[in-house]
Amino acid sequence: MTKRPTINDIADKAGVSKRTVSRVINGATNVNAKTREKIQQIISEEGFSPDKKARGLASRRSYLLGIIYDNPGTFYIDQVQDGVLQVITDRGYELIVHPCDYHDAGFVENCIEFTKRSNVDGVVVLPPVSESEALASAFRQQHVNYVRMASVALDDTEKMVISDDRAAMREVADYLVSEGHRDFAVISGPQGFSSTAERLEGFSQALKGHGITIPSTRIIEGNNTYESGITCARELLQLTPRPGTIFANNDEMAIGVIRAAYDMGIAVPDSLRVIGFDDNLMAARIIPSLTTVRRPVAEMAAMAARKLLARIEGNIADNTSTQPVKASLIVRESTGKR
CATH class of the missing domain: 3.40.50.2300 (Response regulator)
Incomplete structure (x- = not known):
C-alpha cells in the first residue's frame, strides 16, 4: 500500500519549510511566485491533499464558507455558487448554502444560529438579505466574517461588492x-x-x-x-x-x-x-x-469570495477592490x- 504523502514530504522535496507549504495551500500572498509554482507542481505530482480535519485544528478554522440568501431566482443562486466555488475550491474550502425568510421576524436569529451550528469561517450574504443592517450588526457583534452583495454601498469597502x-x-x-x-x-x-x-x-x-x-x-x-x-x-x-x-x-x-x-x-x-x-x-x-x-453575478460572487477569504486569512492585498461592478x-x- 502506497504511503500517503504528508506536508513534511512536500516541504522536503521543495526545499522549504512546512510553514511555506502551508501558506501556499491556504492561498496566502506572501510567497514569491517561483516558490509557489514549484510547491504547487510537487503537490500535483505527489497527489497530495491536506487532511482537512488536521488542517482545521491547526488553524482553528472549519474551512467552510456559507451563502445566505432569500431570492426566488434559482438561476441567480446557481451563478453565485459557481462564482464562489471558482475561488474557494482550490484553496480547500467547502460551501454551505442557507436559505432564509427575510420577512420573518426571527430571520436574524436564524442566520446567526446557522453560522454557529455549521461553524462556518465566514458568509457571503445576497440581496435582499444583505440589505439588513440588523443582520450586519449581529454579525459584527458575534465576530462573524461576512461580505455583502448589493446595489449600493451599505458597509465598509472590504465588506461590500456593488453592482452599478x-x-x-x-x-x-x-x-x-x-x-x-x-x-x-x-x-x-x-x-x-x-x-x-x-x-x-x-x-x-x-x-x-x-x-x-x-x-x-x-x-x-x-x-x-x-x-x-x-x-x-x-x-x-x-x-x-x-x-x-x-x-x-x-x-x-x-x-x-x-x-x-x-x-x-x-x-x-x-x-x-x-x-x-x-x-x-x-x-x-x-x-x-x-x-x-x-449583471456579472458570477464575477461579483467570485469577488465577494476573494474579499471574504482575505478577511479570514488576513491577506489585505486581496481586499482592495472598491469600484462597482459594471452591468451592461x-x-x-x-x-x-x-
Whole structure:
C-alpha cells in the first residue's frame, strides 16, 4: 500500500519549510511566485491533499464558507455558487448554502444560529438579505466574517461588492429612446429593496432627461418571480392605451411578461417590447430572446469570495477592490433587434 504523502514530504522535496507549504495551500500572498509554482507542481505530482480535519485544528478554522440568501431566482443562486466555488475550491474550502425568510421576524436569529451550528469561517450574504443592517450588526457583534452583495454601498469597502444598477438603467433608457420608443411601463421589484429603487429611479430619471415621464398607473410592484411577471403584465396590458414597452425588474418577471403577452395574443416585439435585468440562463434561450441587462453575478460572487477569504486569512492585498461592478445592456429579439 502506497504511503500517503504528508506536508513534511512536500516541504522536503521543495526545499522549504512546512510553514511555506502551508501558506501556499491556504492561498496566502506572501510567497514569491517561483516558490509557489514549484510547491504547487510537487503537490500535483505527489497527489497530495491536506487532511482537512488536521488542517482545521491547526488553524482553528472549519474551512467552510456559507451563502445566505432569500431570492426566488434559482438561476441567480446557481451563478453565485459557481462564482464562489471558482475561488474557494482550490484553496480547500467547502460551501454551505442557507436559505432564509427575510420577512420573518426571527430571520436574524436564524442566520446567526446557522453560522454557529455549521461553524462556518465566514458568509457571503445576497440581496435582499444583505440589505439588513440588523443582520450586519449581529454579525459584527458575534465576530462573524461576512461580505455583502448589493446595489449600493451599505458597509465598509472590504465588506461590500456593488453592482452599478442605476448606470445600467440609464443605458437602457437611452437605447430605447434612440430606437423611437416613448410609451413605457414598469414592473418593479418589491418596495424597500435597494435594487428596486436603483433600477426604477435610474430608469425614470434617465427618461425624464429625454422629456418622458412614466405615469404612476403604469408602475406595478412584482415580487421578482415568473408568476408575478405574468400577473402584473396582464394588468398592464389591459390598460387603455396599452403600453408599448415594459421593463421588468428581473429576467424571471420579464419572461412572465412574454408569456402573458403570448396568452393575450400580443406579439413581442411587433406590438410590445420587453426588457429584463440579470441576463440569466434562460434570457438567450426563450423565443423571442430577451433584451436585458447583464449583471456579472458570477464575477461579483467570485469577488465577494476573494474579499471574504482575505478577511479570514488576513491577506489585505486581496481586499482592495472598491469600484462597482459594471452591468451592461444586451440587445436581443424582444425589443426588435436580433
